Amino acid sequence: MKDRGVILRIGINAAVFILLEVAALVMLQHNGPLQGIWISRGVHSFYAAVWGGADNVKSYFSLRKQNEALAEENFRLSQLVRTYREELGRPAGISDTIGPYRYIMANAVKVSNNKHHNYIVIDKGSEDGVAELSGIITSSGVVGIVDAIGKHYSYGRSFRNSDMVVSARIGREGPAGELMWDGMSSNGAVLREIPHHIRLHPGDTVYTSGFSAIFPPDIPLGVTGEATVVNGSTYNIDVTLFMDFSSVRYVTVVDNVDRDVISGLEEQDEN
Amino acid sequence: MKTNRNNALIYILLVVAQILICNFINLGQYLMLSILPVMVLCLPLTIPAAGLMLISAVCGLAVDWLAEGILGLNMLAIVPVAFIRNMVVNLLFGKDHTERGDGFSIRKNGFVRVSVAILICQAVFLTIYVIADGAGTRPFLFNLIEVGVSLVCGYIISLPIVNMLTSDGK
Numbered sequence: 226m227k228d229r230g231v232i233l234r235i236g237i238n239a240a241v242f243i244l245l246e247v248a249a250l251v252m253l254q255h256n257g258p259l260q261g262i263w264i265s266r267g268v269h270s271f272y273a274a275v276w277g278g279a280d281n282v283k284s285y286f287s288l289r290k291q292n293e294a295l296a297e298e299n300f301r302l303s304q305l306v307r308t309y310r311e312e313l314g315r316p317a318g319i320s321d322t323i324g325p326y327r328y329i330m331a332n333a334v335k336v337s338n339n340k341h342h343n344y345i346v347i348d349k350g351s352e353d354g355v356a357e358l359s360g361i362i363t364s365s366g367v368v369g370i371v372d373a374i375g376k377h378y379s380y381g382r383s384f385r386n387s388d389m390v391v392s393a394r395i396g397r398e399g400p401a402g403e404l405m406w407d408g409m410s411s412n413g414a415v416l417r418e419i420p421h422h423i424r425l426h427p428g429d430t431v432y433t434s435g436f437s438a439i440f441p442p443d444i445p446l447g448v449t450g451e452a453t454v455v456n457g458s459t460y461n462i463d464v465t466l467f468m469d470f471s472s473v474r475y476v477t478v479v480d481n482v483d484r485d486v487i488s489g490l491e492e493q494d495e496n
Numbered sequence: 497m498k499t500n501r502n503n504a505l506i507y508i509l510l511v512v513a514q515i516l517i518c519n520f521i522n523l524g525q526y527l528m529l530s531i532l533p534v535m536v537l538c539l540p541l542t543i544p545a546a547g548l549m550l551i552s553a554v555c556g557l558a559v560d561w562l563a564e565g566i567l568g569l570n571m572l573a574i575v576p577v578a579f580i581r582n583m584v585v586n587l588l589f590g591k592d593h594t595e596r597g598d599g600f601s602i603r604k605n606g607f608v609r610v611s612v613a614i615l616i617c618q619a620v621f622l623t624i625y626v627i628a629d630g631a632g633t634r635p636f637l638f639n640l641i642e643v644g645v646s647l648v649c650g651y652i653i654s655l656p657i658v659n660m661l662t663s664d665g666k
Contacts, residue, residue, distance in 0.1 A: 238546055241550070242549055245571070246572065252567045253572060254568075256568060
């Protein structure tokens with residue numbers, strides 16, 4: 226009860242203080258020409274700060290929507306580029322399937338980064354057309370491979386997984402090898418089995434080779450670094466990945482529609 | 497009853513004195529003499545903060561009106577002094593004074609504490625007054641010198657007024 230009285234008294238004092246100061250400022254504004262300009266300037270600055278602040282807050286909270294819209298647009302434009310490439314400059318409308326690959330836009334729902342066997346969960350499943358062993362990519366590189374699918378979600382093995390290997394090549398037409406996570410750094414990988422006779426230049430870009438039936442060719446993955454000779458016959462080359470796995474949010478699922486045919490042929494050959 | 501009437505009369509006379517200082521004593525551009533802060537400081541402690549602010553606003557407005565100054569300038573500077581008066585008294589002389597409504601005095605509370613109270617009130621008043629008077633057109637150093645010089649002179653003329661208005665002088 227006593228506390229309430231104290232709070233009320235403080236409230237009344239503050240109200241009287243603000244009222245009297247505002248009255249004084251209004252009088253000052255109307256009676257002193259210099260003070261009038263000074264106070265107007267101050268009031269305008271205050272309004273600008275308040276409106277600017279409110280606008281910043283509003284923009285901040287709409288960032289997610291804007292990001293989603295941009296990701297959608299980015300996906301559409303990427304599809305258009307792929308279509309142009311495929312059709313040699315004669316696009317025939319935008320489709321989700323370009324050449325042998327079908328592309329589906331998705332959001333990463335969960336990404337693990339601190340384990341030895343990292344994974345990714347995306348918000349697209351079998352009902353959205355995602356199939357097992359589809360690739361998960363972004364414009365910065367390979368994210369992982371779909372391992373299990375639900376109706377509306379899919380679970381994928383992240384590239385940052387000790388048993389995941391991607392077929393990659395140095396440059397668009399250079400030698401191909403196996404790219405795998407180095408198991409230590411967040412953006413480090415090792416490109417293995419590059420023949421010893423190849424002349425290497427640190428800083429070369431590494432692309433997907435397209436030799437696997439999962440990832441399309443020519444997705445930039447990273448740049449080469451130091452090389453070490455292994456068993457006197459091949460190089461192991463350090464690669465710094467472009468992909469920042471800690472900020473993966475919007476991804477594209479890529480599915481090779483001819484994968485079954487390729488697998489069938491491989492099985493026939495093995496038999 | 498008689499004491500209250502005397503107090504009121506002294507306060508009115510001091511407001512008149514402040515008006516006369518503003519109207520007829522020109523001490524140069526670096527000096528602004530004001531006894532309003534010390535008057536507010538010495539108003540009875542029984543008056544609640546809201547009442548104190550209203551009284552000081554009326555005094556400030558009267559000085560502005562009758563001293564051909566800019567209407568609202570003294571009021572703008574003196575109301576914050578009234579707002580912090582009880583806090584200053586509590587901080588320097590203890591809460592007992594405010595709760596009992598006892599007045600303070602140099603003899604009871606010491607010269608240093610009363611001086612600090614005067615300096616705080618004068619500093620708050622002068623800072624707001626000088627900044628609002630300059631309206632952003634004067635350099636910072638000019639304002640600083642004006643506040644410093646006026647603070648020293650204001651403190652000196654405040655001491656006899658404190659003596660006159662507080663319990664020692666009566």
